[in-house]
Amino acid sequence: VAIDRNPRALEFGRLNAALNNLCNIEFRLGDLFEPVEGETFDSIVTNPPFVISPETRYIYRDGGMRGDEICRRIVREAPRFLSEGGFLQMLCNWIEHGEQDWADGVREWFDETGCDAWVLRSHTQDVVAYASKWVRHTELRETDSWIPRVEEWCSYYKALGIERIGSGLINLRRSSGRPHWFLADEAPATVFGACGDSIRGRFEARDFLASISSDEDLLERYFHVSPHARFQSRSVPTPDGWQTEQASLELVHGLSYSGKVDIAIANLVVHCNGERRLGELVNEMAQAVGAEREKIIAPVCSIVRDLVDRGFLLLASAEGHGRPRTHTD
Template identity: 25%
Template sequence: MPQRAFFDLEKIDPDGLRRVGARLREVGFTERGVRERLGLKDLSELRFSDYPYYHKRSLRHRNDQELAIGLFLLQGIVTEEELSQLFDASARQVLREAGILVGERASRTWRSRISLYPVGEDKVFATDHRFTGHDPWLDARIPREPVMYLGADTYYLARTTLHGPIRSALDLCTGSGVHGILAAAHAERAVGVDINPRAVNFARLNAMLNDAWNAVFLEGDLFGSVGSERFDLITANPPFVPSPVYELAYRDGGPSGADVLRRIVAEIPDHLNKGGIAQVVTHVAERDGESYLDRIRRWTGGANMHLHSIRLGEEDIVDYAVAQTKRMYGERYPRYEKQLMEWVTNLRSQRFKRIVGVILTFTWNEEAPKPPWTQEDEAKPPRDTMAGELTRLFQAKKLSRGMESLSELDAMRVGVPDDLMLTERRRPTGTGFETKDFRVVFKKSRLSPELDIKPLVRDLLERVDNRSTAPQVIERLARDLGQPLSELDERCRRALLVMFERGLVTLDPVSGGSSKGEASSPRPPASDAFLSSQEDDTPAQRPGHGTIVEDVEPPARGGRTRRDTPPEE
């Protein structure tokens, strides 16, 4: 039976709680502040095994910031004096009355019943403590169905969510309410839903802490609590771990990992507004010779939607099972061995080879009768916002697919992005060298920064001079190759459009003397909030690139590099 939160929201003073949030920001309890203090590249890298080191070394000065980090993030203890240093009397009273701070009379020390995670520079989220099994005081206070800590998957989704001024946002599997509360900053109204009543309590507490007055949280099963309502933004971080057991509602996604994901994907078409965006962070199991993207598209029931995936990394199934079953403290070997084998057997029996961390984005196909596209890009797990880069990718696809005929390219000047490098790989033949393949490298971009390209793409790229129009570039190529223009023209125009979609070239209207880059950052219709108001998070003027699954003459895909472990540790 799920347990409700220990605090009573009715009795908490919202102004007092807001002041606690403000004080934490003031002392540097922010994502950057914590990262710098603990020497982490990213908060998602927090490891329990490092906690003793942090407490003893990184937090040894006991200044206000360090006290806040020790108490709220690292499950630590502060003295009565230290607590008075960190918070004034009224903040202490709010936290004590809410039951968040618990004192021990004999030792005159205080502990927190919740963990707090900073997101960005101005938000903090309360969750249950993450690490148990080493401390009886904590173990006694963690329920069977805890509210999920902010994990790598949480941060990745937050950094990839598109934000523009919208009317409504829905965050499924909201947990601490994090994505709902982040969306509330740019939506008129945000709704979060979770099946765990304790999570709903925490999400409401977090709405108070972050002054998100327009965020509401409902207890319920996915879309069941929102009737037939449609939203401009849907986010979800479902339980996605392919697991032989149902132990944790926030983790276990059934034997395939897709029990909840499949239901979400199937219902997105019924709840997403035209022009809206749905984004889901998840793990997907991959078999040899079968694309997980086909599986996901099938779950949409043939909806006329584009599907984009950012592939953040993959893990072999055995490594994955080890990571999910090992416990560092208090683990008895025979139990670990039994669990590990259960997990591996579950994955093997379904012929899964690897588990992949992805961020999926769904949008309506507004270019019908053209069929919807499916594309996968690779990226390293994002350490800061990647939403701008993703937006530009969608803009470029929309612009190129919106062209009514290839003759629209007549009036387009072709350029190459500043950060693109064309490289040639050669191999020894015994008597000399021969070209193995050609590749483009984008020095500043994070979405698929390396791509293998076909000879035609290379030939075109080599003839782009940032001044010539598309027909001029193609004429130059035909002349150099000694081929009739009529044989090359259409193929080259199609190739240029694919190259534009993938950021290999920029296209700018010649008329009006517009400068390079305008068409690469096209102005979308005003109704399309997502595509008109992203902050620019990347220096490169590149709309994006990757594997185009359905398209004409795509450049060949680059060799895959093994990335870091996907979302979970």
């Protein structure tokens, strides 16, 4: 089902569907969720008119509501239209105030939605840069109207106390019967191809991590290194040969998280083949680095949790099969 308030947008949608040989799309004219009242969906994807502006002239850009109210309203209304476990994904702009942490402005949107929420920030702009970028969409820079229009936008921000505007992707998952989580973090600098699997994978990883009661519980589990993980190291010459100066892990598909890694941890990661318990691998690591097992368990488990959360390590089935478990299992 595809919804738009502008009949012309629906006509373009129909044209694109025909060009792509898609016959299973129903186009409905209407305001936000109004054309689907009473229905639920497994996936809602929206690129709404999220631009924060004093204007209402351009329906593709200006939602016609004060500040970031249109995105807030979509977040508040979407759960009613999601089936259990269903996702909303929305491109979004939000207001950031003063010294406040950027996530504080949006956190409240998700209260009592009955959903887990993950806000991925791509960037933040000060209001002058933001207004200049969007006004340039519709006014030529050379014309007399450009500067007054930017000034008009900036006066609007001043009146509302808006200093910066954040941009990113909101992911919402409806899930009943347990406490909900809210996560706000930075999108990785690089993205490779489609990110749907990475996003769904992180929701599943967080479900799994929430179910782990202790480090000992985690050590009983089986993991599999992601096929998209890559290891890089840089070495310096020494009289005894090359010595590793810096090593890092990176994901080369979807959300491309990366970070420095200790060589011993990198070795543990690559030996996660789904057939040996994490605890066994940590025992071997302790021996290899000459450390006391009990002393390294807490820091290693903390790093493993992070590697699971970011998708470097995938949960294998409890019996220890070699194949990674994916959301389609």
